[in-house]
Amino acid sequence: MSRRPxxxxxxxxxxxxxxPTRTSCQSQPTLFDFxxxxxxxxxxxxxxxxxxxxxxxxGCPLATDxxxxxxxxxxxxxxxxxxxxxxxxxxxxxxxxxxRLGPDWIDVLAARxxxxxxxxxxxxxxxxxxxxxxxxxxxxxxxGPMPARSPLTAQQQQHNLARLVAGLKAA
Ligand code: SF4
Numbered sequence: 464m465s466r467r468p469x470x471x472x473x474x475x476x477x478x479x480x481x482x483p484t485r486t487s488c489q490s491q492p493t494l495f496d497f498x499x500x501x502x503x504x505x506x507x508x509x510x511x512x513x514x515x516x517x518x519x520x521x522g523c524p525l526a527t528d529x530x531x532x533x534x535x536x537x538x539x540x541x542x543x544x545x546x547x548x549x550x551x552x553x554x555x556x557x558x559x560x561x562x563r564l565g566p567d568w569i570d571v572l573a574a575r576x577x578x579x580x581x582x583x584x585x586x587x588x589x590x591x592x593x594x595x596x597x598x599x600x601x602x603x604x605x606x607g608p609m610p611a612r613s614p615l616t617a618q619q620q621q622h623n624l625a626r627l628v629a630g631l632k633a634a
Contacts, residue, residue: 472536472538472539473532473535473536473538473539474535474536474569474573476535476573476576476577477531477532477535477536477572477573477576478532479529479532480525480528480529480532482524482525486523486525487519487520487522487523488516488519488520488523488544488545491519494512494515494516494519494544495516495519495543495544495545496542496543496544497509497512497513497516497542497543497544497549497550498542498550499549499550499551513544513549516544516547517544517547517624517627517628518620518624520544520545520546520547520627521547521620521621521623521624521626521627522614522615522619522620522623523546525546526546526547526623526627527546529545529546530545530546530547530548531572532545533545533546533548533553534553534556534557534560535569535572537553537557540553547624547627547628547631548631552631560572
């Protein structure tokens with residue numbers, strides 16, 4: 464299975480999230496292969512692979528945007544594990560979104576995304592007020608610069624995985 468989404472077949476309002484480094488699903492694509500009939504072949508082996516793929520997704524910084532992309536782009540994600548979900552789980556999640564937001568839920572999500580991007584852009588272009596700038600300066604003096612983002616620990620990955628699985632069970 465290719466892990467390079469065919470952008471011609473996907474909704475341009477939801478581009479696949481960009482990563483400066485290779486994601487786990489790009490470096491070991493076969494781990495993320497999955498179709499709904501796979502469990503009939505060797506259930507134990509498939510479940511083990513599925514668990515490993517979900518673990519990789521739980522430590523992936525793209526997981527949230529990847530899930531949104533996978534839900535919106537049904538045709539491009541008929542098979543495979545994307546953001547820790549199987550095709551069957553994505554079908555369930557799409558139904559829940561349609562129940563909550565209506566049959567045009569993709570347009571609703573697109574409008575929300577656009578509004579979010581516009582708010583972020585406006586915030587970037589709005590200079591800090593004098594008092595806000597003072598607080599930022601004081602924070603730097605007292606606490607030093609923000610630490611560089613370090614990779615997730617095994618414990619954090621486990622925590623994220625548990626939250627993902629709990630969320631999927633609730634879906
Ligand atoms: S969340 Fe999983 S499927 Fe999505 S980009 Fe990351 S590793 Fe790949």
